[in-house]
Amino acid sequence: MNCMVAQSGGPTVAINASLAGVLEMNRKTNHFSIVYGAINGIIGVLEERFLNLSEKMENDASFTKRLIHSPAMYLGSCRYKLPKGDEGQEKYQEIFKVFEKLEINTFFYIGGNDSMDTVDKLSQYAKAHALPVKIIGIPKTIDNDLVKIDHTPGFGSAAKYVAASVREVAMDAYIYAVKSVTIVEIMGRDAGWLTAASALARTKHSPAPDLIYLPEVPFDLDKCIQDTRSLLEGKNTVVIAMSEGIRDKNGDYISTADSASDIFGHNHLSGAGKTLEGLLKNALQVKVRSIEINVLQRAAAHMASETDLMESELLGENAFSLAMEGKTGLMSILTRESRNPYKVAYSSWPVSEIANQVKSVPREWINEDGNDVTKEMVDYLNPLIQGEPDVPYVDGLPDYLPVEHLYPNR
Amino acid sequence: MNCMVAQSGGPTVAINASLAGVLEMNRKTNHFSIVYGAINGIIGVLEERFLNLSEKMENDASFTKRLIHSPAMYLGSCRYKLPKGDEGQEKYQEIFKVFEKLEINTFFYIGGNDSMDTVDKLSQYAKAHALPVKIIGIPKTIDNDLVKIDHTPGFGSAAKYVAASVREVAMDAYIYAVKSVTIVEIMGRDAGWLTAASALARTKHSPAPDLIYLPEVPFDLDKCIQDTRSLLEGKNTVVIAMSEGIRDKNGDYISTADSASDIFGHNHLSGAGKTLEGLLKNALQVKVRSIEINVLQRAAAHMASETDLMESELLGENAFSLAMEGKTGLMSILTRESRNPYKVAYSSWPVSEIANQVKSVPREWINEDGNDVTKEMVDYLNPLIQGEPDVPYVDGLPDYLPVEHLYPNR
Numbered sequence: 135m136n137c138m139v140a141q142s143g144g145p146t147v148a149i150n151a152s153l154a155g156v157l158e159m160n161r162k163t164n165h166f167s168i169v170y171g172a173i174n175g176i177i178g179v180l181e182e183r184f185l186n187l188s189e190k191m192e193n194d195a196s197f198t199k200r201l202i203h204s205p206a207m208y209l210g211s212c213r214y215k216l217p218k219g220d221e222g223q224e225k226y227q228e229i230f231k232v233f234e235k236l237e238i239n240t241f242f243y244i245g246g247n248d249s250m251d252t253v254d255k256l257s258q259y260a261k262a263h264a265l266p267v268k269i270i271g272i273p274k275t276i277d278n279d280l281v282k283i284d285h286t287p288g289f290g291s292a293a294k295y296v297a298a299s300v301r302e303v304a305m306d307a308y309i310y311a312v313k314s315v316t317i318v319e320i321m322g323r324d325a326g327w328l329t330a331a332s333a334l335a336r337t338k339h340s341p342a343p344d345l346i347y348l349p350e351v352p353f354d355l356d357k358c359i360q361d362t363r364s365l366l367e368g369k370n371t372v373v374i375a376m377s378e379g380i381r382d383k384n385g386d387y388i389s390t391a392d393s394a395s396d397i398f399g400h401n402h403l404s405g406a407g408k409t410l411e412g413l414l415k416n417a418l419q420v421k422v423r424s425i426e427i428n429v430l431q432r433a434a435a436h437m438a439s440e441t442d443l444m445e446s447e448l449l450g451e452n453a454f455s456l457a458m459e460g461k462t463g464l465m466s467i468l469t470r471e472s473r474n475p476y477k478v479a480y481s482s483w484p485v486s487e488i489a490n491q492v493k494s495v496p497r498e499w500i501n502e503d504g505n506d507v508t509k510e511m512v513d514y515l516n517p518l519i520q521g522e523p524d525v526p527y528v529d530g531l532p533d534y535l536p537v538e539h540l541y542p543n544r
Numbered sequence: 545m546n547c548m549v550a551q552s553g554g555p556t557v558a559i560n561a562s563l564a565g566v567l568e569m570n571r572k573t574n575h576f577s578i579v580y581g582a583i584n585g586i587i588g589v590l591e592e593r594f595l596n597l598s599e600k601m602e603n604d605a606s607f608t609k610r611l612i613h614s615p616a617m618y619l620g621s622c623r624y625k626l627p628k629g630d631e632g633q634e635k636y637q638e639i640f641k642v643f644e645k646l647e648i649n650t651f652f653y654i655g656g657n658d659s660m661d662t663v664d665k666l667s668q669y670a671k672a673h674a675l676p677v678k679i680i681g682i683p684k685t686i687d688n689d690l691v692k693i694d695h696t697p698g699f700g701s702a703a704k705y706v707a708a709s710v711r712e713v714a715m716d717a718y719i720y721a722v723k724s725v726t727i728v729e730i731m732g733r734d735a736g737w738l739t740a741a742s743a744l745a746r747t748k749h750s751p752a753p754d755l756i757y758l759p760e761v762p763f764d765l766d767k768c769i770q771d772t773r774s775l776l777e778g779k780n781t782v783v784i785a786m787s788e789g790i791r792d793k794n795g796d797y798i799s800t801a802d803s804a805s806d807i808f809g810h811n812h813l814s815g816a817g818k819t820l821e822g823l824l825k826n827a828l829q830v831k832v833r834s835i836e837i838n839v840l841q842r843a844a845a846h847m848a849s850e851t852d853l854m855e856s857e858l859l860g861e862n863a864f865s866l867a868m869e870g871k872t873g874l875m876s877i878l879t880r881e882s883r884n885p886y887k888v889a890y891s892s893w894p895v896s897e898i899a900n901q902v903k904s905v906p907r908e909w910i911n912e913d914g915n916d917v918t919k920e921m922v923d924y925l926n927p928l929i930q931g932e933p934d935v936p937y938v939d940g941l942p943d944y945l946p947v948e949h950l951y952p953n954r
Contacts, residue, residue, distance in 0.1 A: 145716055174721045206715035213720075298941050299840055305616035306555055306843040308950045310623075311584045339946035369951055425838040430709055433716040437846065439940065519940035530849065530929035531708050536749030540718045541779055 135239045136168040137457065139187070141274075142175035142245035142252065143213070145206040146288025147435040148446035149274045150535075152244050153208060154198040155450020156272075157191055161198075165458055170236060173539060175212035176243070176252055179229050184236075185209070185539060197535075202443055203525050204534040205435035215248065216255045226259045233267050240268040240457040244450075246275035246286075250465060250489040257463035257485065271465035271485045272453045274446070276432045278327035281491040282483040283467040287449055288432070290442030290518035293331035295434045296320055297519060299427055300335035300375060304342035307371045315362060315372045315414055317424040318343065319407030321431055323379035326350050326495045328431070330507045331515050332375035342373035349379035350495045351504035353388055358410075359417045361505055366420065378406050378426075388413075436532045440521025445478065452480040476517035545649045546578040547867065549597070551684075552585035552655035552662065553623070555616040556698025557845040558856035559684045560945075562654050563618060564608040565860020566682075567601055571608075575868055580646060583949060585622035586653070586662055589639050594646075595619070595949060607945075612853055613935050614944040615845035625658065626665045636669045643677050650678040650867040654860075656685035656696075660875060660899040667873035667895065681875035681895045682863045684856070686842045688737035691901040692893040694880040697859055698842070700852030700928035703741030705844045706730055707929060709837055710745035710785055714752035717781045725772060725782045725824055727834040728753065729817030731841055733789035736760050736905045738841070740917045741925050742785035752783035759789035760905045761914035763798055768820075769827045771915055776830065788816050788836075798823075846942045850931025855888065862890040886927035 139156055141149055153171070160169050171185040172178035191197045201208060217225055233241065243253050253271035260267050273280050276292035300318055307316045320329040326348025335342060344365055347353055358374075365372045381387050388409055407424035415422040445468060453466035464482040471477045499511040526533045549566055551559055563581070570579050581595040582588035601607045611618060627635055643651065653663045663681035670677050683690050686702035710728055717726045730739040736758025745752060754775055757763055768784075775782045791797055798819055817834035825832040855878060863876035874892040881887045909921040936943045 145719055174719075177721065204715070205712055207719045210721065211719040294940055298846055299844070301941060301944070302615055302843040302845065303839060305614070305944060305947065306839045308947050309555055309584075309617045309621040311587065311620065311950075334941065337946065339948045371951055425840075426836065428835040428838075429713060429716045430835075433712040434709070435712065435715075436708055516939070521940065522937055527932055529926070530704055530931065531711060531744065534711070534715060536747065537715065537718050538749045540721075541781055 135166055136170060136237050137166040137240040137242065138170040138172055138179070138233070138236065138238045139209065139242040139244065140172035140175045140178060141207040141209045142211055142243060142249040143275065144246070145211065145432050146274050146276050147205040147291045147433065147438045148288040148442050149244055150204050150208045151202045151443045151446035152272045152274060152287060152450035154201045155447040156242055156454050157187060157198050158447070159451045159454035160188070161191065163458065166239065170238070171209045174210040175214060176216065176229070177212040177214050178210070179232050180225070182232060200526065200533070200535045202447060203435055203438070203523060205433045208535060208537060210540045213248070216252050229256065230260070230265050230267065238267055240270060242270050242272055242453055242457070244272040244274055246273070246277070247280055247488065247490055247492065250485050253465065253485045254463065254489045260462065268457055268460065268462035270453045270456050270462065272449055273465055273467070276328060277322055277325050279325040279492045279494070280488060281493045282488050284470040284478065285518055287442060287446035289327065290439040291437070292328055292431050293334065293515060294439045294519035295431050295437045296328055296331045296427060297334035298437060300332045300343055300373070301340070303425055304335065304340055304373050307342070307373060311370060312421060313366050313370050314421040314423070315374065315418065317374045317376060317407045317410055317422065319376055319378050319405055319424060319426045321427070322349065322377045324349055324492055324494070326377050329375055329377040330495060330511050333507050333512050334515055334519060343375035344372050345374045345505045346507055347374070347376040347380050347505060348495055348500060349377045349381060350497065351500055352383040353380040354504070355382070355388070355413060358505070359414065362414060363418060366418065376406060376410060380406055435534065436525050438523050438525070439519045440523045441518060443523055448480060456482050473513065545576055546580060546647050547576040547650040547652065548580040548582055548589070548643070548646065548648045549619065549652045549654065550582035550585045550588060551617040551619045552621055552653060552659040553685065554656070555621065555842050556684050556686050557615040557701045557843065557848045558698040558852050559654055560614050560618045561612045561853045561856035562682045562684060562697060562860035564611045565857040566652055566864050567597055567608050568857070569861045569864035570598070571601065573868065576649065580648070581619045584620040585624060586626065586639070587622040587624050588620070589642055590635070592642060610936065610943070610945045612857060613845055613848070613933060615843045618945060618947060620950045623658070626662050639666065640670070640675050640677065648677055650680060652680050652682055652863055652867070654682040654684055656683070656687070657690055657898065657900055657902065660895050663875065663895045664873065664899045670872065678867055678870065678872035680863045680866050680872065682859055683875055683877070686738060687732055687735050689735040689902045689904070690898060691903045692898050693877040694888065695928055697852060697856035699737065700849040701847070702738055702841050703744065703925060704849045704929035705841050705847045706738055706741045706837060707744035708847060710742045710753055710783065711750070713835055714745065714750055714783050717752070717783060721780060722831060723776050723780050724831040724833070725784065725828065727784045727786060727817045727820055727832065729786055729788050729815055729834060729836045731837070732759065732787045734759060734902055734904070736787050739785055739787040740905060740921050743917050743922050744925055744929060753785035754782050755784045755915045756917055757784070757786040757790050757915060758905055758910060759787045759791060760907065761910055762793040763790040764914070765792070765798070765823060768915070769824065772824060773828060776828065786816060786820065790816055845944065846935050848933050848935070849929045850933045851928060853933055858890060866892050883923065
């Protein structure tokens, strides 16, 4: 009796820790003979591209330890939505034929809300056809937008990277004695959790970021200009943290708003930060620069949160326990039992109630003016970035697990 | 008898270590009664904005230790070129009047080649007017483009950040089983040293970056397209590291080349990476993304090179020794005495032969095709990124020295 794990959606630096959790539980319990990894998510199942992860562990005693500290996705990813059960029967048949051939008892899928849709559909198909395969979801997303879970694996590390980067960018901005605005654009098209984490950059001495804009509140350009102007009257340096997904009151992204294209044209080139840079420069006539915190916010394993890595691993272990109990159609979750001291508990929730849902930032965690977050938000975020993992360095650089199985010559 | 230190030009994560070197040497020798810091470089001297750094050290036993690990510039910066000696007499008079008032025996200026121009002019003025003030330069620049020194403080840390980031970006790029090109744009308008450091990201298993373009070689777009196409025939993922300063054979930046503006217009919006992204997308019809490694490459103190920090501190100490010996008009330098084992020696060089010069990457350290660096370059770079400093973390984030003196309400 074997099991299979796959990963899907966008990368995080913690998703491999969940895979390590599954592997470590099998080492402890010997519940499954072989843990297979499907390469490139559910597509790898369909195309029968697998790794024997049990073998990997046997051949390398440090495999799971290195896995925990390696970013992106050891098994690769895909963006693939299964057809609805009644439309694409043959895809489901193919998948379960592969499962049968490899004697798969449980399929673990690590991903975000799209991946949970796959978990939901597969588990429903298995139930409807009385197939003996359990399907368990393990959450991950830097966006922190899954419902029914206090926060998602990968988010804490991304939050830590964002906060550290905004702090460092602010240090860089303070050095010149001229009026300037620095805009930091942060990932999160629909949910503002990661942008909110920029608030953690603040210290007793440094107020940066001075303004924070999340997609949950319609962006008011005139008010932003006014707020920035007021701040610049009192000091030289204003730092703005903004979500890539901020929209105006009509729901239009600011990077495609008419006002922006009037000034710049060719908006396909410019993100939200670049657009706001141009608008503020024009309105305020001061030095404005924008910085896009790029894919490193989801890939910088050297700046992971130890709390995040630990929780991700435990969510993997918890998923394994659910499989041992014979459960299916569930996602492994954690809930916050206590805020202070910070304490979480692990359980599960039907994936059908999680798939395709989005958890936005509650309005009451954003200030009334819509340009900052509340203390409650900061208290929620703070425990998630705690702890620095012992990242292995070799020859001056973080040493990550090779993923040559992801780039065969083909 | 006192001394004064100031910082100038662009930030690095190691420039404060040089300041710490000066301070620690004075703690050991008590050579000067007070070490003053001028805020915002030579402008701070003219405007008489100072910190008493000796007092700071007395009040905080961990001051220099924290200083060493704090990015950007503790004393702030300026971009100010002194008028030529015979044109702007009154500026020089002002400066030396301030020095006289504060009983300044030595003025240390930490900066790049523009700052060394200031050191040169001040020392020449002092000599010409028989003024008893010694002027000593301490180098820094992430660009590594100062002559007469093996490599500059700040470069090793920036190189380490660039290499780690390219490695992490590559991990992020490998996960999808589709053809894609990832472009990483790296700082360095005239010298390609920092872009060359991306070569350190490579491992036995991962060839990224596959192509490296420095400003020292004219950029040939057709060849770049051809090289990328060839690589994509053999594999899915191509990673390109390019300097922001690459230019075509006519010396034009590619972001303002006609071919680019034909496609995009409004080039003031797009950097070199964005421009190449558009050009490759158009030519190859595959997924292309570009990532600008932004100011974090000069501000991410959490990813500093211990070798760099140590050398920067020692260059500060060495500058102090030069002052004690009564020298002036010199820059503190290091030379590489041995490549393997890596060993450097500290000495000095007349700043007049360093100011306003640029050290480019030698053509023979770039491969014949102009799309990679040689093993000799990698051997030169490798020692500079070694060692991970013990960055203090508080509450999940790097703890940097507050610089509230840089942002007074004014």
